[in-house]
Amino acid sequence: MGGRAGGLHQGCEAVPVTRQPTSFVPNEVEGRGTDAGENAPRLRSERAEIPGLAGTAKAGGSLADFIWFRTGGPAEWLVRPASVEDLSQFLRNLDPSVPVLPVGVGSNLIVRDGGVPGVVVRLPKTLAHVHIEPGNRVRAGAGAMGITVASKARDAHIAGLEFLRGIPGTAGGAVRMNAGAYGREVSDILVEATLVLRDGTIETWPAERFGYTYRHSEVPEGAVVVEALFEGVPGDRAEIGAEMDRIAAEREASQPLRSRTGGSTFKNPPGTKAWKEIDAAGCRGLTIGDAQVSEKHCNFLLNLGRAKAADIEALGEEVRRRVREHSGIELEWEIQRVGNGVIPAKAGIPGQEVAAGLPETPASAGVTKVENERAG
Ligand SMILES: NC(=O)C1=CN([C@@H]2O[C@H](COP(=O)(O)OP(=O)(O)OC[C@H]3O[C@@H](n4cnc5c(N)ncnc54)[C@H](OP(=O)(O)O)[C@@H]3O)[C@@H](O)[C@H]2O)C=CC1
Ligand SMILES: C=C(O[C@H]1[C@H](O)[C@@H](CO)O[C@H](OP(=O)(O)OP(=O)(O)OC[C@H]2O[C@@H](n3ccc(=O)[nH]c3=O)[C@H](O)[C@@H]2O)[C@@H]1NC(C)=O)C(=O)O
Numbered sequence: 001m002g003g004r005a006g007g008l009h010q011g012c013e014a015v016p017v018t019r020q021p022t023s024f025v026p027n028e029v030e031g032r033g034t035d036a037g038e039n040a041p042r043l044r045s046e047r048a049e050i051p052g053l054a055g056t057a058k059a060g061g062s063l064a065d066f067i068w069f070r071t072g073g074p075a076e077w078l079v080r081p082a083s084v085e086d087l088s089q090f091l092r093n094l095d096p097s098v099p100v101l102p103v104g105v106g107s108n109l110i111v112r113d114g115g116v117p118g119v120v121v122r123l124p125k126t127l128a129h130v131h132i133e134p135g136n137r138v139r140a141g142a143g144a145m146g147i148t149v150a151s152k153a154r155d156a157h158i159a160g161l162e163f164l165r166g167i168p169g170t171a172g173g174a175v176r177m178n179a180g181a182y183g184r185e186v187s188d189i190l191v192e193a194t195l196v197l198r199d200g201t202i203e204t205w206p207a208e209r210f211g212y213t214y215r216h217s218e219v220p221e222g223a224v225v226v227e228a229l230f231e232g233v234p235g236d237r238a239e240i241g242a243e244m245d246r247i248a249a250e251r252e253a254s255q256p257l258r259s260r261t262g263g264s265t266f267k268n269p270p271g272t273k274a275w276k277e278i279d280a281a282g283c284r285g286l287t288i289g290d291a292q293v294s295e296k297h298c299n300f301l302l303n304l305g306r307a308k309a310a311d312i313e314a315l316g317e318e319v320r321r322r323v324r325e326h327s328g329i330e331l332e333w334e335i336q337r338v339g340n341g342v343i344p345a346k347a348g349i350p351g352q353e354v355a356a357g358l359p360e361t362p363a364s365a366g367v368t369k370v371e372n373e374r375a376g
Contacts, residue, residue, distance in 0.1 A: 053086050067109050068168075071111075072111030074116075076120075078120050079121050082124060096198070108335055109337075110309050111338055112339035123142055132153075137229055138158060138231075140171040142228065150165040150244060158235060160188075174186050174228075178215055191230065192229050194225070196226055198222030261303070265300060265301050265316055266333060267332045281319070281323045286315065288315040290305050
């Protein structure tokens with residue numbers, strides 16, 4: 001999908017992260033239960049008005065609290081709908097110019113330091129159900145984690161979903177990104193998935209409609225995947241469990257788990273591995289500020305502690321530059337980068353849009369438009 005069109009903050013407008021929205025109507029919106037729907041009061045920050053909903057809407061809601069890199073700016077509005085119907089009604093009533101970004105657990109996300117304009121949708125735990133259905137099928141709420149789906153399938157003697165054990169994100173993120181690991185990907189097991197489109201329409205699409213290729217789908221901009229139906233084949237519980245254990249051990253041995261990371265940073269280019277090209281270009285261990293190319297698996301970037309999103313993105317761009325110079329290969333980001341890049345305002349100096357961290361490449365790093373960039 002391309003860059004985000006329209007929206008509240010086009011192009012280079014900076015969002016000073018130090019300034020939190022101040023005026024809410026009503027104050028801090030936790031509109032549980034009764035106020036949803038057409039008659040719900042509209043909620044307002046300094047920048048946007050949004051409809052009420054039965055779930056929660058938080059102005060300036062932190063994303064760094066939960067995304068894996070544990071850094072980056074807030075959402076203008078962080079919305080957690082109570083149900084599919086609540087989400088549908090909310091989106092129907094939302095000004096079409098307000099951008100909507102669905103997120104899972106943020107295992108594949110850089111959120112820029114200026115935060116994300118518009119609405120970020122994070123699904124509630126009630127949409128993390130996993131049910132077994134006849135025909136070796138598993139129905140999963142989009143908020144369910146890959147490991148949960150794989151485990152329920154194993155317990156029901158359904159084989160073919162083991163690879164989801166190695167996907168640390170949600171079923172929704174996996175459907176959207178055609179998540180893959182250990183030889184299989186979502187397109188191999190998806191029967192259909194239900195989406196709430198940006199205008200609030202609820203649709204169930206057969207797998208073929210997603211136009212799957214490697215780490216790519218045709219999920220429309222602003223649409224939220226809310227449920228997926230997967231299908232496997234009959235299998236032996238012990239054998240399925242053993243395969244899941246093998247996957248877990250392999251990940252443990254080769255990838256920096258339990259770190260502040262975003263998974264694989266770049267897609268594997270045709271005919272080669274991203275990590276091999278990164279290694280050959282001398283980038284293993286490369287550091288900008290507290291951002292580092294993992295020594296263990298050099299297609300992973302790490303936040304060693306206090307890295308800004310700008311440091312992490314600049315490091316990724318520096319890796320791309322060095323690989324391009326070394327081998328001519330153009331690495332393509334797999335990690336989704338979202339939001340606005342800024343230097344937060346300091347005393348007496350207004351905040352400003354930045355190119356991220358690299359002093360020697362101030363014009364090229366940071367907010368340059370690239371293929372999968374999702375800026376406001
Ligand atoms: N194989 C591996 O080891 C790893 C794989 N991953 C991949 O990353 C995926 C991301 O998972 P997760 O952490 O949940 O996602 P993230 O929170 O990282 O979100 C990444 C992107 O996924 C899309 N997305 C997430 N949830 C939904 C949803 N319900 N509906 C529509 N789009 C959604 C959004 O894309 P957009 O804004 O473009 O719509 C979002 O920008 C994994 O499922 C997997 O594909 C990540 C790390 C490691
Ligand atoms: C982590 C992700 O997905 C991963 C997925 O988990 C694995 C497993 O199937 O295969 C892809 O990684 P990959 O191609 O780098 O494969 P890995 O299994 O991680 O590594 C392959 C082999 O190379 C070795 N290896 C890897 C990196 C490194 O610096 N050094 C090294 O020796 C590993 O030990 C392993 O034996 C996916 N990445 C992409 C971009 O396709 C992700 O998408 O975020």
